Amino acid sequence: MVFWLNQALLSFTLLVAAFSTWRMGPSFKRSKFAPPIAVLGLAGLIFLPEQPLYFEADYYRCEIISFCNDDGRESYLRVVTWSLISISTAFIGCHAIIRGSRIYSEHNLPLLTFGWIILGISWWSIAQSPWFVEAYTRLDVLAWMVAYLFGIAVTVYLFFHIIRITERLSPKDPPIEPLDEKERRLVTEMIRRNLGGGD
Amino acid sequence: MVKFDFTIGGIGSFGVMILIAMMFICYCFAIHLIVTWNPHHRPAIPLTASLILSIGPMFALSMEGDGTSSIGEMLEIAFLITSLGAGIIVLWMPVILALVSMQMLRVSRMRPSDDPLIEMLEN
Numbered sequence: 001m002v003f004w005l006n007q008a009l010l011s012f013t014l015l016v017a018a019f020s021t022w023r024m025g026p027s028f029k030r031s032k033f034a035p036p037i038a039v040l041g042l043a044g045l046i047f048l049p050e051q052p053l054y055f056e057a058d059y060y061r062c063e064i065i066s067f068c069n070d071d072g073r074e075s076y077l078r079v080v081t082w083s084l085i086s087i088s089t090a091f092i093g094c095h096a097i098i099r100g101s102r103i104y105s106e107h108n109l110p111l112l113t114f115g116w117i118i119l120g121i122s123w124w125s126i127a128q129s130p131w132f133v134e135a136y137t138r139l140d141v142l143a144w145m146v147a148y149l150f151g152i153a154v155t156v157y158l159f160f161h162i163i164r165i166t167e168r169l170s171p172k173d174p175p176i177e178p179l180d181e182k183e184r185r186l187v188t189e190m191i192r193r194n195l196g197g198g199d
Numbered sequence: 200m201v202k203f204d205f206t207i208g209g210i211g212s213f214g215v216m217i218l219i220a221m222m223f224i225c226y227c228f229a230i231h232l233i234v235t236w237n238p239h240h241r242p243a244i245p246l247t248a249s250l251i252l253s254i255g256p257m258f259a260l261s262m263e264g265d266g267t268s269s270i271g272e273m274l275e276i277a278f279l280i281t282s283l284g285a286g287i288i289v290l291w292m293p294v295i296l297a298l299v300s301m302q303m304l305r306v307s308r309m310r311p312s313d314d315p316l317i318e319m320l321e322n
Contacts, residue, residue, distance in 0.1 A: 005274065005275055005278040006274055006278070008278060008282070009274060009277055009278045009281060012281050012285065013230055016227050016230045016231065017230055017231075017233075017234040020230065020231040020234050020235050021234055021235065024235050061271070068275075076282065079286065079289075083289045083292075086289075086292060086296075087289075087292070090292075090296055090299065093303075094299060094303055097303045097306060097307060098303075098306060100307075101306045101307050101309060102309060102310055102311050103306060103309055103311060112307060115303075116303075116307075119300060119303065122296065123296065123300075126292065126293055126296070131290075132290070132292075132293060135290050136293070141290070143213065144213070144216045144287065145287055145290055145291065147213045147214075147216035147217055147220075148216050148217070148219070148220045148284075148287045148288075149220075149291075150217055150220070151216060151217035151218065151219065151220025151221050151224075152220045152224055154217060154220075154221065155220065155221045155224040155225065155252075156224075158221075158248075158252075159228065159245065159248070159249075162244060162245055162248050163245060165244065166241055166243075166244040166245060169244070170241050
């Protein structure tokens, strides 16, 4: 077991868990645990421990695994850091542009300009990353990217059928009992108050 | 400096990338089903399927070579799969960002109509 690999895996898992819990429940009452879990996951991804030293047991394991050594760890950290910068600036920029435009509220030119500057920084960060440049100039990587999309499509199709089978196998709920007199009066009163008539 | 190379671990074929996509999505779906467990869900079959489809190939890959496997080796494979999976999604980012930027350009120039409902019906 190599510690920094396990920490990176656990942190990624926490990020996925935080995103999932964040999207649960009604929009006005999201999970309170999601933000701290996300922060913990992000911190775990960025602050990775050092590669094991020569007197530690993991050192020999790292010698065998090609992506575990110091160079592998540094490359991994660089990709994670640049990706986080690009993604977060893109999110902030888009949010500012939407808030600054006329569609939801009054036109706010300074906010709109700020949004475009931040979106420009996102593009700049992508251009600065040698990873993107190398990937988009290699045909084999482009082919893998397309294959990856195909893999996602196959998985979604597979799960579509699995969920359909699950729903078919699930026992049907019994028919709901009709409202009693008290419930009927309550619903009538709620509708009357909301529609504002019959005073 | 050694760059984060996609050919690490001999991963370079079209079919393996499809398998990595499947394992990555199943891994994320399994986490999603576990953390959002509630009494109104019936996640037993999807969860079992996603665990088999993600852990099964990881177990097989960790056994490659000497024919034995350990939790440590499986975690290393899981790290490799999740890193590659998330990395390739990030590689699509320039394309996604180009589409988003075009949409933002439209939003920036958009003027609210007098009657959004009528406009929506007409479009």
